[in-house]
Amino acid sequence: MLRLLVLGLVLACAVSLSSSAVILENGAPILWAQTASQVTELPMHDGILLPDPWNYLHRMSLYRLMIAATDPFMGSMGTNATDSPLWGLPLQLGWMLTSGRLADPTGATTCGLEAEPLCISTQSWWACVNYFASVLPFLSAAQQGFMGAGAQVQMQVPAGVQDYCTTYADCKAKYPDAMSKWDAFFQGLKTTSESLLPDDVKKDTILGVYWDAQMASTYASAACNARQSHYSSVEVSFAQSWLNSAEYVAAARFQANMEKALLFLSPLPSRILQEGDSAPNIVGLTAEENHTLYIFSWMKTIDSLLGGTLLRLWKGAMCSVNTRQKGAQVLEQLLLNPSFATSTFLSIITEMTTSC
Numbered sequence: 331m332l333r334l335l336v337l338g339l340v341l342a343c344a345v346s347l348s349s350s351a352v353i354l355e356n357g358a359p360i361l362w363a364q365t366a367s368q369v370t371e372l373p374m375h376d377g378i379l380l381p382d383p384w385n386y387l388h389r390m391s392l393y394r395l396m397i398a399a400t401d402p403f404m405g406s407m408g409t410n411a412t413d414s415p416l417w418g419l420p421l422q423l424g425w426m427l428t429s430g431r432l433a434d435p436t437g438a439t440t441c442g443l444e445a446e447p448l449c450i451s452t453q454s455w456w457a458c459v460n461y462f463a464s465v466l467p468f469l470s471a472a473q474q475g476f477m478g479a480g481a482q483v484q485m486q487v488p489a490g491v492q493d494y495c496t497t498y499a500d501c502k503a504k505y506p507d508a509m510s511k512w513d514a515f516f517q518g519l520k521t522t523s524e525s526l527l528p529d530d531v532k533k534d535t536i537l538g539v540y541w542d543a544q545m546a547s548t549y550a551s552a553a554c555n556a557r558q559s560h561y562s563s564v565e566v567s568f569a570q571s572w573l574n575s576a577e578y579v580a581a582a583r584f585q586a587n588m589e590k591a592l593l594f595l596s597p598l599p600s601r602i603l604q605e606g607d608s609a610p611n612i613v614g615l616t617a618e619e620n621h622t623l624y625i626f627s628w629m630k631t632i633d634s635l636l637g638g639t640l641l642r643l644w645k646g647a648m649c650s651v652n653t654r655q656k657g658a659q660v661l662e663q664l665l666l667n668p669s670f671a672t673s674t675f676l677s678i679i680t681e682m683t684t685s686c
Contacts, residue, residue, distance in 0.1 A: 418586025458554035
């Protein structure tokens, strides 16, 4: 009951006028303290782990367990306990919860609403896309021994829902590229961390295989596209821009630790967008949220007008550790600094490309 009251307060803050999205609770992702800290705390039957990814606490638990299991191999990321790039994922899930994006968009059920605040809807496009960035990597981590020797996992699924894979073998058969990339990440994490490479090279290498896996999950989540029909055209446009922005972040091998992830997630829209919402003048959203939506839209529009040239230039410019570090800084300026001119962004990309 207490956790439901806490969640109610968090959701109330999230939907208040002119308030940025609620991302943290007591310095951790939303309801982090209520999640499983040990694999043995997950449901189990006949020796098989049975997490319910349609319960927010269970899905968040997948992230907590993955972070704990991989932290021993993340020394090159920094000295802080929250330097792992995996921290961006639970923070993102928390934003989806408090902004209402995990709720049933069809209105046919109360899933995700006040009556069932921890319910994640199988009809939510956002929840579906996140499934590929939570369940798939967890199944891979378990397969690669990160959840204990011989751990077997099968995800629970609501009755009548058939279009989600639930086991490693099932996901591997349906989404072979994504699962192979996650396998490569978890395998590479061990070998790279144990190598004699300098820490900056280890870090860049680990981030490289991590973002390869993340983007493979993103591409596989095209299976969720039919669920976009439940949303306004404005929300769909934002969703597409959000996916597009991941291409830039991935190419820069952005270290999505807690500190950096917060910078990118805090100005995301704190509610689902409706018809008539037009950035940078959306009523009820902060100036920061409006700016971020405007920049997302600008990047997608420019790239479309240029036939994909902007993204190709960007990827081409991310050719070294130095340019990737500079690229991450440029993205921060573009999204977070309203005075940073979009023309400056274009000139910097051109300059970095010539150095490759």
